Amino acid sequence: MTSSRSAWVFAWLLLAPAIIYVLIIVAWPLVETFRLSFTDASLRKTVNYVGWRNYEKIFNETFLTVITRTFIWTFFSVLLKMVIGMCGAVMLNAAVPGRNLFRILTMPPWIVPMAIGIFMWGWMYNGQFGMISGLLQRFGIVDGPVAFLAYGGSAFWATIITDVWIGVPMVTIYFLAAMQAIPKDLYEAAWTDGASRWTRFRRITLPLMAPAIITMSMLSLIATFNSFDIIWILTQGGPSGQTTTMIIDTYQVAIGSKKYGEGAARAVVICLFLSLFCLAYFRVTRRLHTMDKA
Amino acid sequence: MALFRNDDTPMIDRYRWWEIIGIYAGIFVFLFFMLSPFIEGFLVSLKPLSQLFSTPYSFWPENGSFKAYFTMWESVPGFARYIFNSFLISTIATVIVLLLVVPAAYAFARFSFRGMGLVLAAFLAVSMFSGAVLLIPLFRLMRTLGMLNTYWAMIVPGAAFLIPAAIWLLRTYMMRIPKELNEAAYMDGASQFYTFRRVILPIARPGIIVVAIMTFIGAYSQQFVFALTFNSKTEYMPLPIGLFAYFGKQEVIWNELMAASFVGIAPALILIFFLQRYLVGGLTAGAVKQ
Secondary structure (H helix, E strand, O other): OOOOHHHHHHHHHHHHHHHHHHHHHHHHHHHHHHHHOOEOOOOOOOOOEOOOHHHHHHOOHHHHHHHHHHHHHHHHHHHHHHHHHHHHHHHHHOOOOOHHHHHHHHOHHHHOOHHHHHHHHHHHHOOOOOHHHHHHHHOOOOOOOOOHHHOHHHHHHHHHHHHHHHHHHHHHHHHHHHHHOOOHHHHHHHHHOOOOHHHHHHHHHHHHHHHHHHHHHHHHHHHHHOOOHHHHHHOOOOOOOOOOOHHHHHHHHHHHOOOHHHHHHHHHHHHHHHHHHHHHHHHHHHHHHHHHHO | OOOOOOOOOOHHHOOOHHHHHHHHHHHHHHHHHHHHHHHHHHHHHHOOHHHHOOOOOOOOOOOOOOOHHHHHHHHOOOHHHHHHHHHHHHHHHHHHHHHHHHHHHHHHHHOOOOOHHHHHHHHHHHOOOOHHHHHHHHHHHHHHOOOOOOOHHHHHHHHHHHHHHHHHHHHHHHHOOOHHHHHHHHHOOOOHHHHHHHHHHHHHHHHHHHHHHHHHHHHHHOOOHHHHHHOOOHHHOOHHHHHHHHHOOOOOOHHHHHHHHHHHHHHHHHHHHHHHHHHHHHHHOOOOOO
16 A cells, blocks of 8 residues: 555545535534624624624623523433433344334334424424414313414423434434443353343443443534524414523524624524533543543 | 343343333333324324224224325325425435535644634534524525525524534544544645545545435424415425324324324334444444443
């Protein structure tokens, strides 16, 4: 194999188109966001630098509430995805007839156009005609119609549930693959020693899946933090801002009110959090890798 | 494969009857959660409007029919166009991603020069920033390039965020192609480009096809935020945005909209059945050690 100069040139030539594309469409806008956050950019033609004024303006109680809300929303969504995904993987891993079909049936929420799945949830949450309210009334759990998206508290959880619904298939399939990579003889040895199913899960499956669980939670954390479509389609951040997360908030200010400068400052705060998550993810996965090799 | 309980089933995989019931009950609840919006959506598409807006709620359609699937083409004007747009946008985005990713993945798989590890990490970092965060500069960029309110406004940014996963997937596949092939080609005096074009590409074709399908599905399923923000022309709208415009209106013909939604997701549902194995392989490549 050559490691000559021509190979070097060739390798970078292969990479160049992709690098240039991503530089223009992702890296440059990222830099622009930082620059714009120090300006008063709007629909007007003139753009002035205003120093830290945008940041001074946004850091008030409302914004801190939005940040806290985003973290609570993300935390519960990721937690539920992990728990439900793990339960799903365990059940789909059981050697029962039909499991191949069940695995296929898990995937639709992940594969179909996201927005369309969310429309269907919107109908289900409808108080007058939707399935959830309808069935709850039928079984006598509630007295009258419950419009889930009309009240802050229920809308908050409704958006979480829909986000979980979209995220669970991927987590389940990923956990299932990790579960199947565990050597069978470990289970057989434990079974010979009389370990119960629960003990085998607790002492073999869970510890050996720790890297997969950690990796998936971090990836899921980043994806969930970025979640936009679900809340925008179901509630647009309402009622009275009760489902406004940082992304929704940024969108309302930047695209809704056309305050590009202020919106950029809000986007920068999101980017800072995302960078932290990203760094944490790379550190953790590298540590998991070195642990594997040791 | 111990699918059925017979004498070949290993003892460890045998369940008592109450365990079997527990597993099936659990799977039922799980799948009901996963599929309930589709079940509800499908039933709604069968119900006549009068039943939809009547109380008390009834789960099963009475006098259900597939009428909505025929009338929707007229009630949702441009519906066929929306589906066409969705496919067009996804297809072009997939082609762009492949043109960029196939060479890049080969470079990452075969060469290891200083700095390439960093570039790979940078690509992965890209996938962690959603387009929604970068909307403001992207909007200005699209305006400068004159792409606002054209197909390109939805294709160009969308493709960028599909690149990282595609690179990762194809790189894993290409790393499995034996290095000896490159060495043999080199001995025969083939140039780097000739080797890539004539030796590697034909062997990598199955991997490239899987990446193409995954990218297409991604592009098809994530058409929302760019289309919502960068395009206001009805004739260019992809299906989700076209339908979204209707969902906000006062008098929504829900059964027809649900029927329309089903026609829109049908391609994805059909793909799942044929490609389940690749999807699983694609997702877990590189992430889970085999």
